[in-house]
Amino acid sequence: MSSIQAQDIISIIREEIENFDWDQTSREVGTVISVGDGIATIYGIDHAMYGEIVLFENGEKGMVQDIRRNEIGVILFGRDAGIYEGMKVSRTEKRAGIPVGDAFVGRVINALGEPIDGKGDIVSTGYNPIEREAPGIIDRQPVNKPLETGILAIDSMFPIGRGQRELIIGDRQTGKTSIAVDTILNQKGKDIICIYVAIGQKATTVGKVEHTLEEHGAMDYSIILSATAAEPASLQYVAPYAGTALGEYFMDQGRDVLIIYDDLSKHAVAYREISLLLGRSPGREAYPGDVFYLHSRLLERSSHLSDEKGGGSMTALPIIETQNGDVSAYISTNVISITDGQIFLETGLFFSGQRPAVNVGLSVSRVGGAAQTKAMKKASGSIRVDLAQYRELEVFTQFASDLDPTTKAELDHGSALMELLKQPLSHPMSMAEEVISLVLANHNFFDSTPKKLIKKEQAQVLDDFHKNHGLVISELTEKKALTEDLEQEIVEFAEDFRKEAGQVDTSAADSNDKKADSEGSKDPAETAGDKGSQSDAASDHEEA
Numbered sequence: 001m002s003s004i005q006a007q008d009i010i011s012i013i014r015e016e017i018e019n020f021d022w023d024q025t026s027r028e029v030g031t032v033i034s035v036g037d038g039i040a041t042i043y044g045i046d047h048a049m050y051g052e053i054v055l056f057e058n059g060e061k062g063m064v065q066d067i068r069r070n071e072i073g074v075i076l077f078g079r080d081a082g083i084y085e086g087m088k089v090s091r092t093e094k095r096a097g098i099p100v101g102d103a104f105v106g107r108v109i110n111a112l113g114e115p116i117d118g119k120g121d122i123v124s125t126g127y128n129p130i131e132r133e134a135p136g137i138i139d140r141q142p143v144n145k146p147l148e149t150g151i152l153a154i155d156s157m158f159p160i161g162r163g164q165r166e167l168i169i170g171d172r173q174t175g176k177t178s179i180a181v182d183t184i185l186n187q188k189g190k191d192i193i194c195i196y197v198a199i200g201q202k203a204t205t206v207g208k209v210e211h212t213l214e215e216h217g218a219m220d221y222s223i224i225l226s227a228t229a230a231e232p233a234s235l236q237y238v239a240p241y242a243g244t245a246l247g248e249y250f251m252d253q254g255r256d257v258l259i260i261y262d263d264l265s266k267h268a269v270a271y272r273e274i275s276l277l278l279g280r281s282p283g284r285e286a287y288p289g290d291v292f293y294l295h296s297r298l299l300e301r302s303s304h305l306s307d308e309k310g311g312g313s314m315t316a317l318p319i320i321e322t323q324n325g326d327v328s329a330y331i332s333t334n335v336i337s338i339t340d341g342q343i344f345l346e347t348g349l350f351f352s353g354q355r356p357a358v359n360v361g362l363s364v365s366r367v368g369g370a371a372q373t374k375a376m377k378k379a380s381g382s383i384r385v386d387l388a389q390y391r392e393l394e395v396f397t398q399f400a401s402d403l404d405p406t407t408k409a410e411l412d413h414g415s416a417l418m419e420l421l422k423q424p425l426s427h428p429m430s431m432a433e434e435v436i437s438l439v440l441a442n443h444n445f446f447d448s449t450p451k452k453l454i455k456k457e458q459a460q461v462l463d464d465f466h467k468n469h470g471l472v473i474s475e476l477t478e479k480k481a482l483t484e485d486l487e488q489e490i491v492e493f494a495e496d497f498r499k500e501a502g503q504v505d506t507s508a509a510d511s512n513d514k515k516a517d518s519e520g521s522k523d524p525a526e527t528a529g530d531k532g533s534q535s536d537a538a539s540d541h542e543e544a
Contacts, residue, residue, distance in 0.1 A: 150428020163304025390414020
């Protein structure tokens with residue numbers, strides 16, 4: 001009897017060995033032992049990978065974020081209300097990722113790649129993991145092709161190249177988002193895919209950005225990925241990586257991508273929340289020790305790929321919000337050290353009417369002239385030095401009543417430059433328009449013009465070039481070079497225009513000057529200022 005039982009046992013074991021499912025680990029099942037605040041602790045899954053998606057019994061999904069000796073910590077992508085202790089959880093052996101494809105262009109999606117714009121489903125053509133190793137040195141090529149923002153102050157002094165990471169930093173309500181949105185508007189017709197990643201923003205803010213892009217026809221080449229302040233910290237944490245994975249789909253096809261992270265300071269706060277809930281040790285300002293790696297592994301994925309890899313590029317414009325202009329804060333210094341330069345927006349300049357409020361002293365592009373066309377490089381020449389001299393002279397001479405002619409000329413030139421750098425919202429300039437403006441500024445064309453009329457005269461001169469001197473515009477656009485003869489032509493045409501029409505316009509402007517307040521006939525820069533204060537409430541990010 002015992003021998004029969006033994007034979008039965010042996011046959012059962014043999015049958016189990018023969019029918020053993022080697023994929024059993026893919027259905028490895030664990031049990032929830034605790035849940036709360038968007039975090040679930042699971043026991044019994046011993047082979048989970050970091051960043052793997054796990055599936056709960058009720059259909060909810062989570063991502064493995066913490067691996068300990070006997071348990072794993074999972075961040076939930078949905079609500080934790082339907083998850084309870086004892087619930088079964090299974091592995092998927094699938095890394096967290098996002099569906100990708102050309103159909104995403106023109107749509108608004110969430111951090112999981114699901115449409116939230118009410119325009120129907122999106123048909124994807126692939127699936128990219130949200131975390132991917134950055135291209136190596138061999139797979140990259142130098143950043144040498146410009147990505148023009150259309151903002152004169154930036155393109156002339158702090159040029160951005162395709163594949164560069166340029167930080168936009170400043171206090172809240174200083175126009176950071178406005179610069180990013182204007183840069184998107186300026187990519188129209190340039191075959192660049194733009195991705196705007198909103199992290200921790202109000203839904204109304206994201207809606208107004210979408211409206212601005214729709215209004216100017218920019219949604220035709222843009223994608224908005226939104227993880228608003230109302231969504232879980234897990235989705236805010238995943239959002240920039242998901243946006244980058246979507247950008248890599250286009251970059252791998254050899255296309256150029258512009259991605260904006262608005263903003264990474266809120267992203268760091270979301271990660272801090274997750275880390276503290278997972279029981280990790282807090283460090284400086286309560287951020288976990290790996291918060292530097294959080295952003296470095298994200299921004300390193302933006303690059304200009306080598307020709308062997310298709311030659312595509314991804315240019316990153318991360319945004320960081322400072323508190324009271326403190327650029328030495330933990331997250332600020334981290335991202336400054338990761339990026340290839342920063343555009344610092346100063347509150348004092350913004351409220352004085354200098355918009356965009358770019359601080360020339362603290363802003364820098366570490367790519368520099370390599371990312372400029374020959375025409376822009378030549379035209380921008382000494383503008384930064386001139387502005388620095390003007391700011392120094394302005395401080396020393398603000399109480400002086402009697403100035404020598406040389407000092408007065410330098411002050412007039414610097415003042416004209418500052419006025420010229422003012423720019424209305426949603427009015428990016430073409431490269432040719434920027435070059436013409438700079439050439440005229442370098443030849444002191446605007447120095448004798450009354451300050452209130454400089455922007456008006458600039459607009460009139462550029463309009464005249466478009467109407468009557470299209471060959472100059474086309475030559476600058478096609479050849480991207482500024483010869484001595486062309487420079488001389490620009491100055492002569494502008495002088496001729498001033499002689500023919502300038503006097504009439506100036507006298508008309510003088511007669512209407514007294515009516516300006518009642519009629520609202522402000523120069524474009526002042527109009528931009530008024531728009532800025534309203535638009536920044538709409539387009540700049542705020543604390544939720």
